[in-house]
Amino acid sequence: MTLEKPFVNDLAGLVLAVVLLLGLVAVFGSPSSAFAQASLTGPSSGQAAAGAAEPGILSSLLQRIRAAQFRLQRDLAAGVRELKQSGSLLPAFSLAFLAFLYGIFHAVGPGHGKVVISSYLLADASRLTRGIAISFLAAFVQALSAIALVGVLAVLLDLSRFETTGSVRYLEIASYVLVIGVGLWMLYGIVAGWWHRHRRRGHGHHGHGCGHDHGLPDLDRATGSGLGRVAAVVMAVGIRPCSGAVIILLFTLAHGVFAIGVGATLAMSVGTAITVSALAALTVMSRQFAMRLAGTNAKWAGRLHGGLSVAGAVAVLGFGTLLLVAAVGPQALA
Numbered sequence: 001m002t003l004e005k006p007f008v009n010d011l012a013g014l015v016l017a018v019v020l021l022l023g024l025v026a027v028f029g030s031p032s033s034a035f036a037q038a039s040l041t042g043p044s045s046g047q048a049a050a051g052a053a054e055p056g057i058l059s060s061l062l063q064r065i066r067a068a069q070f071r072l073q074r075d076l077a078a079g080v081r082e083l084k085q086s087g088s089l090l091p092a093f094s095l096a097f098l099a100f101l102y103g104i105f106h107a108v109g110p111g112h113g114k115v116v117i118s119s120y121l122l123a124d125a126s127r128l129t130r131g132i133a134i135s136f137l138a139a140f141v142q143a144l145s146a147i148a149l150v151g152v153l154a155v156l157l158d159l160s161r162f163e164t165t166g167s168v169r170y171l172e173i174a175s176y177v178l179v180i181g182v183g184l185w186m187l188y189g190i191v192a193g194w195w196h197r198h199r200r201r202g203h204g205h206h207g208h209g210c211g212h213d214h215g216l217p218d219l220d221r222a223t224g225s226g227l228g229r230v231a232a233v234v235m236a237v238g239i240r241p242c243s244g245a246v247i248i249l250l251f252t253l254a255h256g257v258f259a260i261g262v263g264a265t266l267a268m269s270v271g272t273a274i275t276v277s278a279l280a281a282l283t284v285m286s287r288q289f290a291m292r293l294a295g296t297n298a299k300w301a302g303r304l305h306g307g308l309s310v311a312g313a314v315a316v317l318g319f320g321t322l323l324l325v326a327a328v329g330p331q332a333l334a
Contacts, residue, residue, distance in 0.1 A: 065108050069244075072102040076248060076264070084255050092260050099248065099264035103139075103271025106244050113138060113237040114276055115319055116179055118283040120233050123186055123312025124226075131280035134230055136273040141238025143269035145171065146245035147262055154253055161250050169327070171240050176324040178236035183317025185229060190309055236320075244268070 079095040107114070117138065121131045153159045153167055245265045252261025287308060291301060 065105055068105045069102065069109070072098055072105065073244075076102065077251065080252055080255050080257060080260070083257055083260060092263065095260060095264050096267040099268040100271040102244065103268035103273075104275050105271075106242070106268070107139075107272040107275035113142075113240075114279050116182070116237055116316055117233065117276060117280055119312045119315040119319070120182070120186070121280055121283045121312075122287055123309045123316070124229075128281055128284045130230070131284045132277045134233060135276040135280045137234045138237040139269040139273035139276060140266075141234055142240065142242055142272070143245060143265045145239055146241035146249060146265055149241050150246060150249040150253065154250060155258070161254075164250060165243070165246055168241060168243060168246060173324065173327050175236055175240035176320050176327060178232065178239065179320030180317060180324060182229065182232050182236050183313055183315075183320055185232065186309075186313035186316060190306075190313060242268070242272070 076095065076098050079091055079098055083091040083095060117131070117134055120134075124130075149167060149171070150164060153164045154161070159167075245268055248264055248268070249258065249261040252258050252264070290304060290308070
């Protein structure tokens, strides 16, 4: 049996998309490390032993990143103490800079936000400016989420540090539900666009010719609400506060300089946004490069676009589902 060329093209485009997504998940999407709680006192002996036991180049790189994070955490703790003792605002600028650097290194490690944003950009055929805007907005919302969490629970309700950090889990679950919703929205747009074009194709073959493209349509045209979907992605990623930001806010609150902690958290969000923007730019440029490889062949370009769109939407839905199951499953509730 001979495979038809359109089928081979469809399969090739989908395989290319899956390979790119697997690379993103392998590097940035390890759920086992995504939820590690930050601490301003440095790594525990168990964490250090676990990190030392991990082989491989990637694990070694992640271990170095974690070590840099812990050094920055110690420097942040020292900066807060110096700020309180000196009574001068000069250490506050140093603290903000350290928080900015911490945000850069912290965002390099595993976390679901980068995978969700990258998968969305892979599916959406977005421009570079949109990818950068999503990265910065998501990081800013994440900072506001941490500030609101600590401000309400620790400041207004006077809950303990452990009660406050424990509440992050509920926001994590809400974040994963939103991620699943975004994935379903994307898949709905793809299926609706395919069905619309299928009906239009049948109508055209009855006497109006075939002047349509042969690939899946852009998500914006399929769902009719690009900005609404961007807002959904930003909220899905940003509603889960960064554990490092929560710990810094609690630490500064305990030392009576909560306002400085708010500023440090916002500075951290800028560092996080820069790192995530770099990955977003890599995703957008990789997609554009893949489309350029298709050349002027409209059928190949359309099917490649369709494969990338489907793979990105499935990745968002699947990753959100896995994280939700891990968060609310029997093992998590034990």
